[in-house]
Amino acid sequence: xxxxxxxxxxxxxxxxxxxxxxxxxxxxxxxxxxxxxxxxxxxxxxxxxxxxxxxxxxxxxxxxxxxxxxxxxxxxxxxxxxxxxxxxxxxxxxxxxxxxxxxxxxxxxxxxxxxxxxxxxxxxxxxxxxxxxxxxxxxxxxxxxxxxxxxxxxxxxxxxxxxxxxxxxxxxxxxxxxxxxxxxxxxxxxxxxxxxxxxxxxxxxxxxxxxxxxxxxxxxxxxxxxxxxxxxxxxxxxxxxxxxxxxxxxxxxxxxxxxxxxxxxxxxxxxxxxxxxxxxxxxxxxxxxxxxxxxxxxxxxxxxxxxxxxxxxxxxxxxxxxxxxxxxxxxxxxxxxxxxxxxxxxxxxxxxxxxxxxxxxxxxxxxxxxxxxxxxxxxxxxxxxxxxxxxxxxxxxxxxxxxxxxxxxxxxxxxxxxxxxxxxxxxxxxxxxxxxxxxxxxxxxxxxxxxxxxxxxxxxxxxxxxxxxxxxxxxxxxxxxxxxxxxxxxxxxxxxxxxxxxxxxxxxxxxxxxxxxxxxxxxxxxxxxxxxxxxxxxxxxxxxxxxxxxxxxxxxxxxxxxxxxxxxxxxxxxxxxxxxxxxxxxxxxxxxxxxxxxxxxxxxxxxxxxxxxxxxxxxxxxxxxxxxxxxxxxxxxxxxxxxxxxxxxxxxxxxxxxxxxxxxxxxxxxxxxxxxxxxxxxxxxxxxxxxxxxxxxxxxxxxxxxxxxxxxxxxxxxxxxxxxxxxxxxxxxx
Numbered sequence: 001x002x003x004x005x006x007x008x009x010x011x012x013x014x015x016x017x018x019x020x021x022x023x024x025x026x027x028x029x030x031x032x033x034x035x036x037x038x039x040x041x042x043x044x045x046x047x048x049x050x051x052x053x054x055x056x057x058x059x060x061x062x063x064x065x066x067x068x069x070x071x072x073x074x075x076x077x078x079x080x081x082x083x084x085x086x087x088x089x090x091x092x093x094x095x096x097x098x099x100x101x102x103x104x105x106x107x108x109x110x111x112x113x114x115x116x117x118x119x120x121x122x123x124x125x126x127x128x129x130x131x132x133x134x135x136x137x138x139x140x141x142x143x144x145x146x147x148x149x150x151x152x153x154x155x156x157x158x159x160x161x162x163x164x165x166x167x168x169x170x171x172x173x174x175x176x177x178x179x180x181x182x183x184x185x186x187x188x189x190x191x192x193x194x195x196x197x198x199x200x201x202x203x204x205x206x207x208x209x210x211x212x213x214x215x216x217x218x219x220x221x222x223x224x225x226x227x228x229x230x231x232x233x234x235x236x237x238x239x240x241x242x243x244x245x246x247x248x249x250x251x252x253x254x255x256x257x258x259x260x261x262x263x264x265x266x267x268x269x270x271x272x273x274x275x276x277x278x279x280x281x282x283x284x285x286x287x288x289x290x291x292x293x294x295x296x297x298x299x300x301x302x303x304x305x306x307x308x309x310x311x312x313x314x315x316x317x318x319x320x321x322x323x324x325x326x327x328x329x330x331x332x333x334x335x336x337x338x339x340x341x342x343x344x345x346x347x348x349x350x351x352x353x354x355x356x357x358x359x360x361x362x363x364x365x366x367x368x369x370x371x372x373x374x375x376x377x378x379x380x381x382x383x384x385x386x387x388x389x390x391x392x393x394x395x396x397x398x399x400x401x402x403x404x405x406x407x408x409x410x411x412x413x414x415x416x417x418x419x420x421x422x423x424x425x426x427x428x429x430x431x432x433x434x435x436x437x438x439x440x441x442x443x444x445x446x447x448x449x450x451x452x453x454x455x456x457x458x459x460x461x462x463x464x465x466x467x468x469x470x471x472x473x474x475x476x477x478x479x480x481x482x483x484x485x486x487x488x489x490x491x492x493x494x495x496x497x498x499x500x501x502x503x504x505x506x507x508x509x510x511x512x513x514x515x516x517x518x519x520x521x522x523x524x525x526x527x528x529x530x531x532x533x534x535x536x537x538x539x540x541x542x543x544x545x546x547x548x549x550x551x552x553x554x555x556x557x558x559x560x561x562x563x564x565x566x567x568x569x570x571x572x573x574x575x576x577x578x579x580x581x582x583x584x585x586x587x588x589x590x591x592x593x594x595x596x597x598x599x600x601x602x603x604x605x606x607x608x609x610x611x612x613x614x615x616x617x618x619x620x621x622x623x624x625x626x627x628x629x630x631x632x633x634x635x636x637x638x639x640x641x642x643x644x645x646x647x648x649x650x651x652x653x654x655x656x657x658x659x660x661x662x663x664x665x666x667x668x669x670x671x672x673x674x675x676x677x678x679x680x681x682x683x684x685x686x687x688x689x690x691x692x693x694x695x696x697x698x699x700x701x702x703x704x705x706x707x708x709x710x711x712x713x714x715x716x717x718x719x720x721x722x723x724x725x726x727x728x729x730x731x732x733x734x
Contacts, residue, residue: 002077002088003389004106007159008140010034012077018391023079025072028053032069032096033077034143036089038155040109041100043092052151070096108159110386111137115166124173125359131170132363133386135186138163141193164190164197171203174360180210182364195227202240209252217247262417263356264329265349266317267424267613276498277318279491280311283482284319290450290480291323294418299444301451303470306484308626309523309557312454313424315484320420324450327418328353330410334428337583340664340688340704342432342697346406347376353413354383365412372405376695395733399696403432407439414449422452425625427460432697434469441478453479486520499529502541510544523624524557530610531564561630564609572602576611580632581643581669585621588614593650594643645673648680664688664704671711678715682708686723689730698734705731 005011010030012019024030031053035044046066053069054062074086081087088102098104114134121127142156143149167190171183187204190197201224208217221236221244228234235241246252283304290300302319304312320329332349350373354362362383371387374380381387392398413419423429423437441451453470460466473479487495493511497504518524532544565573574596582590591599603620606612611627612620622628635643648669655662663684670681689704708727712720 001103001105001389004037004104005139006034006037006106006108006143007111007138009145010143013389013391014077015389019076023076025076026069028065028069029073029076031146031149032066032073033089034146035151036096036098037106037108038152039097041098043097044095046095049095052149107137107139108142110134111159112162115162118166118169124177128170128173128177128360129363131166131173132360134166135163135170136363136367160193164194164200168200168203171207175207175210177360179360180207182360183207184211196231198224198228198237198240201236202243205243205247209247214247218244221247262326262328263353264320264327265331265352265356266320266329266422267313267331267333276495277314278494278498279487280315280318280484283315283484284322286480286482287315287319287452288323290452291319291327291420293445294324294327294448294450297446297448299414299418299447299449299451301441301444301453301473301479303453303455303473303479303481304484305455305457305481307458307486307521308456309521309624310484310486311522312456312484314522315482316422316424316452316454319452320422324418324420327420327448327450328413330413330419330421332421332423332429332433334423334425334430334433335584336428337665337668339428339430340692340697340700341661342430342692342695342700343376343402343406343436344433344661345429346433346436347373350406350409351377351379354380361416364416366408369405369409369412372401373409375402395693395696395698399432399698402696403435403439406436407443410436410440411443411447411449414447418448418450420450420452422454424454425459426453426455427457427466429466430697431465431699432695434465438469438472441473442476487515487522487525488520489515492520492525495525496541496544500540500544506541510541514544518557521557523626524560527557527560527564527627531560557626558630561627562634564611565631565634568605568609568611569602571596571599572605572611575599575602575606576631577635577639578643578647579612579620579622580628580635581640581647583628583632585615585619588618588620590650590654593654594646641672641674644669645677648673648677648684658687659684660691663691667704667707671707675714678711679720682712682715682720682723682727685711686727686730689727689734693730693734701734702731705734 001015003013012033032049035049035052046063049066050057050059050062054065057065070089070091074081074089077088078086088099088104090097090099111134114130114137118127118130118134121130138159142159143152146152167186171186174180174183174186184204184207187200187207190200191204194200201220205217205220208214208220221240224240225236228236236244243252287302290302293299302316304316306312320327330349330353332345334345338344354377367384367388368390370380370384371390374384374387375390390401393401410419410421421437421440423433426434426437429437437451437453440449443449444451455466455470457467474481489508489511492514493504493507496502496507496511496514500507514525514528518528529544565576568576575591578591578594579586588603591603596602603612607614610623613623614620632640648666651659651662651666651669655666659666667681667684667688670677670684673681685704685708689701689708692698692704693701705727709724709731712724712727717724
């Protein structure tokens with residue numbers, strides 16, 4: 001399959017590799033290919049080719065040279081095929097042609113096909129989408145490296161005219177749909193190509209007026225007038241002057257359309273507690289400054305640091321609700337079990353956000369960045385079926401291109417609408433995601449982009465990649481640091497008062513007792529209140545006092561969670577143990593493989609009692625990772641190993657022998673299943689290393705290969721020779 005780009009500079013890709021300049025043999029071979037492509041399957045007479053390519057040569061000599069040039073072209077396109085058997089270049093009287101059925105994609109052909117599809121579209125939405133796809137292909141004028149070639153001049157003008165007409169058509173469709181601000185850049189691009197196109201000035205003025213930029217519309221008129229007077233000595237036409245004069249008389253007023261709701265992918269809070277937020281006024285005030293410049297295109301970085309259970313995530317959600325309620329939110333959560341998968345948490349968050357974006361916004365995103373990111377988010381091909389092939393270069397260059405792809409795509413989203421990138425549990429994020437976060441942090445102040453980074457230093461794994469990132473940001477003066485400490489007694493008293501509806505003064509003694517138990521840890525305090533709620537009594541001060549005086553009240557968070565766990569039905573406890581072993585959000589259908597029969601009644605109990613939560617994609621996760629860890633550590637070791645074994649086998653059955661991104665997860669569970677499962681662990685650790693290497697996570701790949709080799713040594717190596725060989729080979733390549 002060949003992919004050819006003719007808009008801008010001429011490029012030909014064979015599969016994922018560009019055809020190098022040296023492969024063309026002669027410059028005329030490339031020129032010949034361009035001419036035949038512009039004919040789009042129609043034969044170009046040999047006499048015409050001779051006139052264009054060798055205008056001053058003897059006709060007989062030129063004819064011989066043409067035949068050798070055709071031979072060189074065929075060799076360049078298909079070096080492994082006999083020249084006379086070319087599937088691309090045909091000898092077709094009276095000359096030569098590109099085969100119509102050849103495996104060939106050409107941007108000029110696709111551009112015109114999309115414009116034709118737009119003309120046949122039934123709905124305005126479909127027409128907008130096709131036009132957006134077409135205009136995205138027009139990188140620059142046709143074959144800009146051949147500015148004066150006779151055979152390209154007329155075609156360049158024709159395609160430029162088609163682009164201009166399509167751009168103005170799309171601009172009108174966007175304005176009609178209530179998006180004049182998106183129509184304005186299209187008009188400006190048209191005027192860069194043709195500064196004398198007066199209808200484009202009028203359209204730009206109308207869209208600026210609709211967007212509320214009256215001063216911009218007046219400036220556009222003055223520019224139009226100046227250009228026409230300097231070039232032709234004439235004033236703007238009557239329709240343009242009439243629009244200007246109506247604007248001066250105040251007859252044209254901006255009509256602001258309804259603003260679409262933002263896409264906010266936020267963690268679901270506790271329904272009982274979400275309206276109660278106390279004791280964080282100073283922290284919120286510091287975070288306000290991170291979001292203050294978003295409407296003006298200037299973002300910032302907020303870094304929330306605190307112990308487990310301090311309430312960092314809740315604070316971040318509240319800050320977004322108060323200061324960025326009109327912004328989109330990209331929620332990225334680092335997970336312990338996925339920390340060795342390159343770009344894993346970032347790719348998952350971006351997949352969810354893009355799937356919720358309106359179609360017109362998706363169509364405006366940069367195609368090449370989408371194509372880069374789609375290598376790790378295959379589902380994007382369902383949203384963008386015509387993404388171009390991504391050229392393959394050196395592994396290190398490919399890795400940098402992926403980082404650029406993620407960074408540029410997120411910046412493009414922020415340029416569409418203010419965007420908050422909320423990275424929860426930053427300490428578990430993979431190295432590649434951290435690299436992208438660093439790039440975004442350094443660019444945030446130049447875009448409508450805010451980053452909220454939630455970090456728990458006590459849980460940071462070996463390697464200290466997160467510390468290195470945060471230390472570099474601190475040295476560069478980037479970010480507003482917010483230490484999230486423990487709640488004071490006064491805040492707990494306010495919490496109790498709002499929760500019960502009683503005066504704050506009457507709650508101070510109770511708050512003091514609660515503080516003595518929890519030491520102000522927000523999660524522990526919330527768990528105690530939930531435990532009191534679970535008694536079924538009315539929410540009053542007396543209820544809380546009786547609970548704290550009774551035997552159910554415990555003096556540690558671990559004990560409290562264990563006590564709540566003991567009050568659950570057996571089937572619900574089994575689901576919690578399975579969820580704790582899984583270690584991350586997981587599809588509900590996984591329970592059909594490893595859960596109890598008919599899990600639905602137990603799931604309802606676990607969600608109602610605030611152990612688990614369900615997201616919009618029907619995935620389950622713990623309300624807090626501390627709760628998961630307490631439950632996991634309470635499982636007897638022999639049961640825990642058996643659960644890991646069952647889960648690993650279920651994932652193998654579900655995702656097949658080559659599970660790609662799930663390889664690391666399967667290897668992890670086989671490793672935790674005990675020594676007898678190490679041979680299986682070796683295989684999937686090697687698969688995980690291969691997957692990480694192909695995703696350009698070289699350090700993570702080496703880690704997987706080393707784990708495979710270490711496990712093979714412990715297992716004795718019997719029957720593992722092939723996997724050991726692959727581990728060494730992959731490690732060397734990484």
